[in-house]
Amino acid sequence: MIKKFFDALNQPLGRVGLLIAALVVLSGAVWGIAQAQKPPEQPIQFPHKLHVGLGIQCLYCHPGALRGPSPGLPTESKCWGCHQQLQRFADPTTPWPTELQKLRDYVQQGKPIQWIPVAQVPDFVHFVHRPHIAAGLNCETCHGDVSKMTVYENPQVINMGWCLNCHRAKTEDNSQNNPTNDPAVSAMLAEKRTKLTDCSTCHY
């Protein structure tokens, strides 16, 4: 039985079949990977581009980043705080853009907007925004230039190598971090490096 099967595969037609099967598996894998890389479908196609272009600070809608681990995603009332005051939409005869209609529906029905977090770390990683902002990092250092995005997408793969590359670079005893070659700064950098590359800094 098995021998027959392999004999059949050895025929020209069998080889073509084998090729097709391999292609199916390959395309399935490519499709799966592509699916995993796609940003999730958000309830509202929020145009970051427009809001950042208007000069609204990141921390206005994501204020938690300044204080604690999670920056937070804005509630419908936060959006509405600005949007209900827009004169352009005060006139009931003016047609609303589709995405704003969705927001109005959320507000009228009193339903929370179920944003889907995109810049996520797994459960076993404990990332805190506050020290990163306190260290002088800007939002765009990790999140990319949001002023060019409509719906947010991660500009890079967020994994441990990426985290550690930065932690190592920021604590390396080189001319950039220690321009005067001060031994006190070297010692501080070494201590920081121990801390920033320690497993317990993020995993507990």
Place this chain on the structure above:
Amino acid sequence: MSTDLSVPVFTNQSEEELGGKWGMVIDQDLCTGCQACVAACSMENNIPFVGETDAAYGRSIQWIRIERFWQGSFPEVKMTPYQPMMCQQCHNAPCEPVCPVFASVHSASEDINLQVYNRCVGTRYCANNCPYQVRVFNWRDYADARVRPELVTLQNQLNPDVTVRRRGVMEKCTFCIQRIRHTEDVAKSEGREIRDGEVVPACAQACPADAIIFGRIDDPNSRVSQAGLASRGYHQLEELNLLPRVTYLKGESNNGSNG
């Protein structure tokens, strides 16, 4: 980056030289065996209830347990003081060299033993090598409502600062590292050092008798360092030279010798 693969050289360092950072003192003369620390630890660290069947197999999960022993022979049996037992955070930890995937590693910055859950593959070598028997293993996905539907209501109780462990992962007391990290973060945002007694692990917080003291043992003036100097102090299985960071206090009046 080059990795140092040389065999560690045994240096005859004393315990004082090796310092340590975080430490704990447990006063057995004060402990009433009330199990408040056990409950508090479970709540803080997302420790699951394994249920009757698994508990009967000896698979119950506790990071801290209250041990009790008896001395003498019947009828002159006397109970020794209650002995809360958790990970001793040894400096020379036997659990670390046996881990094939470096999931059980020593924290260079905090000088405690870590269990990196995402590295752990569940060989359980560390638990077998632990003389204190304080490592516990997740035999099932206890926190998964699909596996244990009766626990679905407890999902909202989980502490977001602590990983919910998966099946096949070893775990143990972490000295409430999430609280250490949180306190560090708060202290740093206020531009100061951590004050003595600011970091309180769940067990110490819950202890009604204040029998558990936690703090910096590298600070000679801290409450935990001062308490550890008492003549009643001893370490569990001191003869193994594991340099545990938990000091136990037990008075002569309270039934004598160590262990």
